[in-house]
Amino acid sequence: MRTEQSKTIYLKDYQAPDYLIDETHLTFELFEDHTLVHAQLVMRRNPALSADLPALTLDGQQLELLELKLDDRELTAADYTLTDSHLTLQPTQASFVIDSSVRIHPESNTALEGLYKSSGMFCTQCEAEGFRKITYYLDRPDVMSKFTTTLSAEQHSYPVLLSNGNPIASGSEEGGRHWATWEDPFMKPAYLFALVAGDLWCVEDKFTTLSSRDVTLRIYVEPENIDKVQHAMDSLKKSMKWDEEVYGREYDLDIFMIVAVNDFNMGAMENKGLNIFNSSCVLARAETATDAAHQRVEAVVAHEYFHNWSGNRVTCRDWFQLSLKEGFTVFRDAEFSADMNSRTVKRIEDVAYLRTHQFAEDAGPMAHPVRPDAYMEISNFYTLTIYEKGSEVLRMIHTLLGNEAFRKGSDLYFERHDGQAVTCDDFVKAMEDASGIDLTQFKRWYTQAGTPRLAVSETFDAVAKTYTLNFTQSCPATPGQSDKLPFVIPVELGLLDARGNDLPLRLQGEAAASGTSRVLSVTEAQQSFTFVDIAEQPLPSLLRGFSAPVKLSFPYDRDQLMFLMQHDSDGFNRWEAGQQLSVQVLQELIGQHQRGEQLVLDQRLVTALRTLLQDESLDQAMVAEMLSLPGEAYLTEISEVADVDAIHNAREFARQQLAEALFEPLWQRYQANRELSRNTAYVAEAEHFARRSLQNIALSYLMLTGKPQVLAATLEQYEACDNMTERLTALAVLVGSKFEVERGKALEAFAEHFKDNALVMDQWFSVQAASTLPDGLARVRVLMEHPAFTLKNPNKVRALIGAFAGQNLVNFHAADGSGYRFLADQVIVLNALNPQIASRLLAPLTRWRKYGSERQALMKAELERILASGELSADVYEVVSKSLA
Numbered sequence: 007m008r009t010e011q012s013k014t015i016y017l018k019d020y021q022a023p024d025y026l027i028d029e030t031h032l033t034f035e036l037f038e039d040h041t042l043v044h045a046q047l048v049m050r051r052n053p054a055l056s057a058d059l060p061a062l063t064l065d066g067q068q069l070e071l072l073e074l075k076l077d078d079r080e081l082t083a084a085d086y087t088l089t090d091s092h093l094t095l096q097p098t099q100a101s102f103v104i105d106s107s108v109r110i111h112p113e114s115n116t117a118l119e120g121l122y123k124s125s126g127m128f129c130t131q132c133e134a135e136g137f138r139k140i141t142y143y144l145d146r147p148d149v150m151s152k153f154t155t156t157l158s159a160e161q162h163s164y165p166v167l168l169s170n171g172n173p174i175a176s177g178s179e180e181g182g183r184h185w186a187t188w189e190d191p192f193m194k195p196a197y198l199f200a201l202v203a204g205d206l207w208c209v210e211d212k213f214t215t216l217s218s219r220d221v222t223l224r225i226y227v228e229p230e231n232i233d234k235v236q237h238a239m240d241s242l243k244k245s246m247k248w249d250e251e252v253y254g255r256e257y258d259l260d261i262f263m264i265v266a267v268n269d270f271n272m273g274a275m276e277n278k279g280l281n282i283f284n285s286s287c288v289l290a291r292a293e294t295a296t297d298a299a300h301q302r303v304e305a306v307v308a309h310e311y312f313h314n315w316s317g318n319r320v321t322c323r324d325w326f327q328l329s330l331k332e333g334f335t336v337f338r339d340a341e342f343s344a345d346m347n348s349r350t351v352k353r354i355e356d357v358a359y360l361r362t363h364q365f366a367e368d369a370g371p372m373a374h375p376v377r378p379d380a381y382m383e384i385s386n387f388y389t390l391t392i393y394e395k396g397s398e399v400l401r402m403i404h405t406l407l408g409n410e411a412f413r414k415g416s417d418l419y420f421e422r423h424d425g426q427a428v429t430c431d432d433f434v435k436a437m438e439d440a441s442g443i444d445l446t447q448f449k450r451w452y453t454q455a456g457t458p459r460l461a462v463s464e465t466f467d468a469v470a471k472t473y474t475l476n477f478t479q480s481c482p483a484t485p486g487q488s489d490k491l492p493f494v495i496p497v498e499l500g501l502l503d504a505r506g507n508d509l510p511l512r513l514q515g516e517a518a519a520s521g522t523s524r525v526l527s528v529t530e531a532q533q534s535f536t537f538v539d540i541a542e543q544p545l546p547s548l549l550r551g552f553s554a555p556v557k558l559s560f561p562y563d564r565d566q567l568m569f570l571m572q573h574d575s576d577g578f579n580r581w582e583a584g585q586q587l588s589v590q591v592l593q594e595l596i597g598q599h600q601r602g603e604q605l606v607l608d609q610r611l612v613t614a615l616r617t618l619l620q621d622e623s624l625d626q627a628m629v630a631e632m633l634s635l636p637g638e639a640y641l642t643e644i645s646e647v648a649d650v651d652a653i654h655n656a657r658e659f660a661r662q663q664l665a666e667a668l669f670e671p672l673w674q675r676y677q678a679n680r681e682l683s684r685n686t687a688y689v690a691e692a693e694h695f696a697r698r699s700l701q702n703i704a705l706s707y708l709m710l711t712g713k714p715q716v717l718a719a720t721l722e723q724y725e726a727c728d729n730m731t732e733r734l735t736a737l738a739v740l741v742g743s744k745f746e747v748e749r750g751k752a753l754e755a756f757a758e759h760f761k762d763n764a765l766v767m768d769q770w771f772s773v774q775a776a777s778t779l780p781d782g783l784a785r786v787r788v789l790m791e792h793p794a795f796t797l798k799n800p801n802k803v804r805a806l807i808g809a810f811a812g813q814n815l816v817n818f819h820a821a822d823g824s825g826y827r828f829l830a831d832q833v834i835v836l837n838a839l840n841p842q843i844a845s846r847l848l849a850p851l852t853r854w855r856k857y858g859s860e861r862q863a864l865m866k867a868e869l870e871r872i873l874a875s876g877e878l879s880a881d882v883y884e885v886v887s888k889s890l891a
């Protein structure tokens with residue numbers, strides 16, 4: 007457990023590797039009760055360093071060393087030093103070969119890192135530092151090697167044997183075993199290594215690249231899931247084509263494989279030529295996966311495929327550079343999804359997620375820059391900051407450079423660094439060199455943590471016909487960073503006249519107006535921009551498309567927000583105006599609740615939403631997004647001190663009032679859309695997602711009225727629909743309703759029907775875990791005893807415990823501290839089973855500073871209890887100790 011790795015690693019200590027590994031030849035003998043790994047490493051002194059020969063220290067954990075040779079000479083214990091994380095020996099020549107044999111135990115590996123078993127198959131997860139649990143190695147991304155891998159296993163149980171690259175030989179052995187050899191022609195770091203052995207079926211397809219090469223595409227799944235693969239295959243082909251068209255990137259091997267596994271810590275992994283996926287990110291068909299699940303599969307397939315260039319061909323020098331590949335690849339997959347579906351809706355979803363979750367991370371004890379400069383356990387840095395904020399940083403570069411220069415920059419980056427392990431600085435340099443734009447100050451986004459605040463005020467001079475926007479930026483202190491320097495903040499904006507039209511924009515000093523939506527770069531702590539030829543007081547539309555990940559404030563009144571909701575030419579900002587209006591209204595209700603007053607809903611919100619519902623010309627997905635009130639987690643994030651009960655009560659009160667006041671238009675839109683759903687076969691496309699999203703949010707409002715015709719409609723939808731999107735919504739609506747009998751029946755029928763489908767059962771757990779009816783914790787405890795639940799499967803942990811702590815805020819934050827105690831208990835158990843999952847699960851407790859003093863004390867006490875609970879993994883130790891610091 008926590009030994010050498012609990013010390014802090016610093017970026018400033020980076021040193022190039024002393025030795026390189028030109029070739030890696032691996033042989034795996036897979037057995038039921040152990041696995042033997044033989045590694046032959048063809049090594050040499052790093053020629054960039056001096057000619058002397060320092061000691062060679064290989065990484066290795068939980069390995070039983072059976073044999074070690076240096077250039078064919080058997081080494082004895084006197085020739086090397088062995089600790090629980092390293093093997094050190096002394097080379098005698100500049101070039102040499104190391105042979106090692108180790109025994110490992112994938113069959114009892116519950117951490118799901120390195121080689122492990124999942125539902126009877128062998129698979130690997132090596133990023134970030136899992137390869138050291140497979141064999142002794144230089145397990146760092148700047149050591150790149152050419153891999154050849156042979157695996158052998160019992161043929162009947164493991165008919166499929168896969169690794170990276172191309173298959174080059176195979177055969178059978180006596181005793182019912184067989185073997186296969188794979189060769190990967192591309193140099194790669196160990197974190198991109200993968201192997202799979204199992205009883206799998208595959209769907210095969212083909213893609214012809216831009217330069218007319220045929221690539222075989224295979225998606226491997228357990229036999230019973232073979233009917234749920236087509237959507238992922240379609241998504242893969244779309245991704246391959248998109249990367250050619252938008253980035254000029256072609257696939258480079260003759261075969262590309264995806265394997266779905268049931269036990270996986272994250273979403274998926276981009277191993278060269280052999281992506282390994284959480285089955286939740288591959289399997290999708292109408293009857294068992296929601297629209298959201300279909301979109302997630304499309305996005306994750308794209309993400310991992312895009313890594314072949316942004317990650318594999320050009321990789322990271324060290325793990326501090328993680329966002330180099332993750333931020334860039336998230337930006338790429340977000341743009342892909344925007345092109346495949348509705349661009350505005352995708353942006354709304356991403357921004358809502360970022361502002362709720364990444365902003366909370368940036369304001370908490372684990373806040374870190376996009377390029378961190380220190381960590382204890384790198385697994386803790388696969389964060390919203392590295393991924394989502396990293397993607398926002400790339401989006402800002404794209405905004406500042408424009409599409410054409412950005413593409414030139416990415417071409418230059420790939421050309422300059424193909425086959426290399428590089429840094430975020432190298433990426434930015436390529437963007438600068440290709441565009442001629444200096445990004446020196448911009449790079450503060452990589453080094454300063456925290457969410458910048460941007461306060462905006464206006465001055466209008468009717469006589470001079472000038473309109474001035476005054477910007478003031480600041481950034482709160484974060485751990486280890488008390489003072490921040492100004493960021494470069496691209497602010498896209500427009501100015502609306504009294505009829506809601508965009509005015510032509512001409513800044514003081516410019517010869518003529520250019521455009522009606524422009525990007526201003528705010529680079530100073532305080533800065534003003536004056537527009538000329540402005541005859542009447544305009545209304546500004548600021549930060550269009552959320553052009554920077556900041557907290558912008560402008561003193562809009564509610565009537566102005568209603569005006570923007572209707573007239574802003576930027577779809578994102580129409581939604582944003584609605585959110586700001588809702589926030590103002592909800593914060594007023596929260597105040598009323600806290601003062602013990604009667605709650606009174608501002609009727610302007612009712613009017614605004616009625617206008618939307620009655621306008622049939624609007625994009626239905628947009629209407630659905632605009633009907634969704636800001637979530638409790640977002641209201642928590644923007645509170646100074648979060649009052650859990652007031653937030654919940656205020657929001658529920660508003661929903662109830664809206665449901666009653668808007669019953670007629672909601673009912674009409676619901677029925678029209680349900681009618682269409684009834685008469686249309688399921689299609690996983692944007693227009694259909696849109697129809698169902700409006701239908702489903704309408705139903706969830708309607709049920710708040712408790713009217714019998716809504717119950718009847720919900721039951722009809724539940725029973726008669728042909729897809730999981732409608733069925734799960736109907737179930738969730740029943741679960742949150744007062745109709746106890748129908749709720750019980752539906753839950754039981756659902757579980758009976760889907761008991762053999764683990765991913766659907768995850769949804770069944772989540773719907774119940776998220777129900778804010780009283781006694782939530784008791785229900786979760788009962789569900790933990792359900793035969794389909796196990797702490798060993800990360801999807802189950804997330805679906806039940808994660809959903810309870812993350813989505814059921816009133817129950818999790820019960821004033822008696824029972825929710826906190828429960829979560830800490832689970833973290834303590836998981837710490838021993840699966841440290842990565844344990845450390846992620848405890849995130850809600852780390853936010854204790856957000857709450858009132860009683861809850862703070864209860865949450866801290868649980869963190870302290872975890873700290874004192876015994877030997878902690880580095881993962882849990884880092885998060886708990888930083889949270890208490």
Ligand code: ARG
Nearest residue numbers: 133134271272274275385388
């Ligand atoms: N590189 C993967 C992705 O984002 C993430 C895998 C990281 N896994 C882990 N256990 N840290 O596509």
Ligand code: ZN
Nearest residue numbers: 309313332335
């Ligand atoms: Zn990734």
